Amino acid sequence: MTDRLSVEQQLQAAFPTLVPDPPSGNNMMRYRLDQARLPEIARYLHGQMHGRLALLFAVDGRPIAQTYELHYLFAVGSRQPWVLLTTELAGEHRLFTSITPSIHAAQWYEREIRDLFGLIPQGHPDLRRLIRHEHWPKGTHPLKKDFSWDTVMGRQQGNYRFRHIEGEGVFEVPVGPIHAGIIEPGHFRFSVAGEPIMQLEVRHFWKHRGVEKLFEQQLLTAAVPLAERVSGDTTIGHSLAYCQAVETLLRIDVPRRARYLRSLFLELERLHNHLGDVGAICNDTAYALPHAHCSRIKERLMQLNDRLTGSRFLRGVMCVGGVARDVDTKMLAETVNELNRIETDFSELESIIVANASLTDRLETTGVLTERTAWDHGVIGVVGRASGIDQDVRRDRPFAAYDEIPVNVALYRYGDVRARMRVRMDEIHESIRLIREIRHNIPTGPITGEPSRSPHHGEWALSAVEGWRGEILYVVMTGENGQIHRCKVRDPSFVNWPAIQWAVIGNIIPDFPLINKSFNLSYAGNDL
Amino acid sequence: MFRILKKSLKTGVVTGQHPDAIQPSKPLAPEVREKAAPFKRSLTIREVDTGSCNACEMEMNALTNPVYDVERFGIHIAASPRHADALVVTGPVTVNMERALKDVYKQTPDPKLVIALGDCAINCGVFKGSYAVTGPVERHIPVDVRIPGCPPRPVEILKALADIREKQQSSGK
Numbered sequence: 001m002t003d004r005l006s007v008e009q010q011l012q013a014a015f016p017t018l019v020p021d022p023p024s025g026n027n028m029m030r031y032r033l034d035q036a037r038l039p040e041i042a043r044y045l046h047g048q049m050h051g052r053l054a055l056l057f058a059v060d061g062r063p064i065a066q067t068y069e070l071h072y073l074f075a076v077g078s079r080q081p082w083v084l085l086t087t088e089l090a091g092e093h094r095l096f097t098s099i100t101p102s103i104h105a106a107q108w109y110e111r112e113i114r115d116l117f118g119l120i121p122q123g124h125p126d127l128r129r130l131i132r133h134e135h136w137p138k139g140t141h142p143l144k145k146d147f148s149w150d151t152v153m154g155r156q157q158g159n160y161r162f163r164h165i166e167g168e169g170v171f172e173v174p175v176g177p178i179h180a181g182i183i184e185p186g187h188f189r190f191s192v193a194g195e196p197i198m199q200l201e202v203r204h205f206w207k208h209r210g211v212e213k214l215f216e217q218q219l220l221t222a223a224v225p226l227a228e229r230v231s232g233d234t235t236i237g238h239s240l241a242y243c244q245a246v247e248t249l250l251r252i253d254v255p256r257r258a259r260y261l262r263s264l265f266l267e268l269e270r271l272h273n274h275l276g277d278v279g280a281i282c283n284d285t286a287y288a289l290p291h292a293h294c295s296r297i298k299e300r301l302m303q304l305n306d307r308l309t310g311s312r313f314l315r316g317v318m319c320v321g322g323v324a325r326d327v328d329t330k331m332l333a334e335t336v337n338e339l340n341r342i343e344t345d346f347s348e349l350e351s352i353i354v355a356n357a358s359l360t361d362r363l364e365t366t367g368v369l370t371e372r373t374a375w376d377h378g379v380i381g382v383v384g385r386a387s388g389i390d391q392d393v394r395r396d397r398p399f400a401a402y403d404e405i406p407v408n409v410a411l412y413r414y415g416d417v418r419a420r421m422r423v424r425m426d427e428i429h430e431s432i433r434l435i436r437e438i439r440h441n442i443p444t445g446p447i448t449g450e451p452s453r454s455p456h457h458g459e460w461a462l463s464a465v466e467g468w469r470g471e472i473l474y475v476v477m478t479g480e481n482g483q484i485h486r487c488k489v490r491d492p493s494f495v496n497w498p499a500i501q502w503a504v505i506g507n508i509i510p511d512f513p514l515i516n517k518s519f520n521l522s523y524a525g526n527d528l
Numbered sequence: 529m530f531r532i533l534k535k536s537l538k539t540g541v542v543t544g545q546h547p548d549a550i551q552p553s554k555p556l557a558p559e560v561r562e563k564a565a566p567f568k569r570s571l572t573i574r575e576v577d578t579g580s581c582n583a584c585e586m587e588m589n590a591l592t593n594p595v596y597d598v599e600r601f602g603i604h605i606a607a608s609p610r611h612a613d614a615l616v617v618t619g620p621v622t623v624n625m626e627r628a629l630k631d632v633y634k635q636t637p638d639p640k641l642v643i644a645l646g647d648c649a650i651n652c653g654v655f656k657g658s659y660a661v662t663g664p665v666e667r668h669i670p671v672d673v674r675i676p677g678c679p680p681r682p683v684e685i686l687k688a689l690a691d692i693r694e695k696q697q698s699s700g701k
């Protein structure tokens with residue numbers, strides 16, 4: 001409770017006229033502000049109070065109110081309430097003041113709002129299209145309420161202007177959207193002079209499927225399958241975040257057993273993804289042996305998922321109110337036994353990997369993301385923790401069963417590929433430990449809870465989950481008759497992608513796949 | 529070195545340690561069988577993602593792990609469409625990927641097969657109807673083989689690919 005007062009007090013001390021709105025939940029401070037005051041207060045939160053801009057999103061409130069709302073969400077410290085600044089654009093007003101010049105992390109959010117809502121961030125240094133590729137017809141802003149979700153779009157002629165560096169011996173190397181491996185599409189444009197990379201421009205959103213608009217066509221209780229398919233490798237992370245938001249709206253008390261099972265599934269998802277990544281990082285240095293072993297162990301984990309739930313990706317497991325599948329004592333014991341065997345297996349492999357000097361040579365000092373750059377971009381998750389950003393939702397804002405089974409957060413400072421691999425290795429052991437704890441402490445009881453109310457139009461809830469990549473945020477707003485009015489999805493990839501442009505500078509192009517793999521960001525979760 | 533050897537010996541051969549396919553794959557149409565004939569015993573695949581949720585990719589990737597080891601069936605994954613006999617396409621075709629898909633198809637030398645992998649590629653799945661999705665793969669390029677599932681399990685993909693290969697052997701000789 002004292003923490004809560006302190007954030008409020010600090011703000012009050014700096015801005016005596018600032019009064020918080022009645023809080024929407026007990027974990028958030030809300031402030032409604034005038035357009036003109038917002039940049040200053042945002043700057044103060046970011047600069048003085050060390051607040052991370054966690055999310056910036058817009059809502060088209062036009063059917064009811066003649067306004068667009070802009071929401072700026074800041075995370076200030078661990079175990080402190082979120083701070084939300086809200087401002088309105090009334091009537092035909094389409095301009096808002098960009099905060100990107102002082103808060104770098106806002107850059108993609110503001111361009112996204114421009115593309116999807118047609119609101120223009122004044123003073124933004126880069127107003128090129130982000131999601132709307134050049135062939136989208138002018139004036140297409142899909143998240144406006146008067147844009148129909150199943151519009152058939154035409155094509156127009158257009159050009160995308162890449163940033164160019166010119167000079168003697170400077171070459172541009174375009175890569176993608178279709179890559180050489182079995183990976184998702186995205187475009188990377190390198191400017192190189194000789195070997196070292198001088199600049200990388202990431203151009204994404206090839207896979208934009210209109211996910212947020214699709215959510216708006218769904219009922220609150222029926223959108224879990226869509227959430228599972230936002231980013232397939234993060235099935236549990238996304239579906240859990242979505243369910244939690246809806247549960248807040250419907251005031252569902254999730255039974256304890258269900259919360260433990262949720263943690264179990266989330267850790268299982270973390271395990272198989274991290275194992276795949278450790279192997280893939282080694283493979284990108286042409287060290288194939290650990291890759292073979294890791295993908296073998298990963299396959300064991302996927303088969304374990306399949307035995308537990310009937311889905312290798314744990315699909316259909318999460319439901320609004322709890323979980324759809326119970327895991328009985330026998331299966332739990334079997335899971336822990338299998339994980340114990342896997343841990344031994346992995347530990348042997350780990351000692352082979354860390355003892356390899358030539359591998360270490362490739363990984364150390366490669367693709368360094370400094371703590372400063374990471375902070376400026378609001379980088380989170382595995383990538384953040386490898387660069388000294390001490391952040392983990394499981395510890396900072398406990399959800400599921402993490403208030404009862406505390407997590408030890410892995411933290412490294414060097415920010416290179418090796419640090420990102422080490423974070424993953426540590427988290428593999430930690431996840432297995434957590435699952436042992438879960439098995440030990442799991443209570444008996446029901447696995448789903450019932451809604452105790454129906455939310456009214458315009459109410460919304462925020463939920464945060466530490467997926468295996470990092471913090472996943474969902475904001476769900478109710479519409480009429482249990483429909484979704486707005487669902488903002490924020491995968492950690494969206495925040496971390498811009499940072500990769502800085503991590504590669506000075507490295508050579510052949511190291512790019514390695515650096516990219518060590519970030520291993522989702523294209524699907526980013527493009528939505 | 530000793531550690532590595534020990535690990536390899538201890539691990540043994542894991543290939544084939546997976547549960548069997550539950551869903552029987554559909555028999556191939558005769559014209560597809562004919563089309564596949566020239567590839568005889570080897571099939572080189574180029575994977576193209578046109579907007580999937582990435583689970584289908586992960587299962588394609590799983591095919592190359594030691595457990596499924598797709599190479600033992602003469603199936604290779606190529607880095608470029610110019611080296612490919614077959615395109616495996618995953619995901620609904622988004623507006624932004626439409627052109628890239630058509631380009632890839634053009635760049636793949638004839639004769640070629642197109643395999644639509646996963647429900648999205650076959651009928652757009654949960655993304656059906658969206659403004660950002662132009663339709664399933666077959667709206668843009670002719671599809672020969674369909675592997676349903678969301679995502680299909682690696683064994684099911686393996687089975688479907690092995691089917692193509694088998695038919696090739698019997699009709700190719």
Ligand code: SF4
Nearest residue numbers: 580581646647648678
């Ligand atoms: S078929 Fe399913 S798993 Fe495959 S891309 Fe579509 S949603 Fe993802």
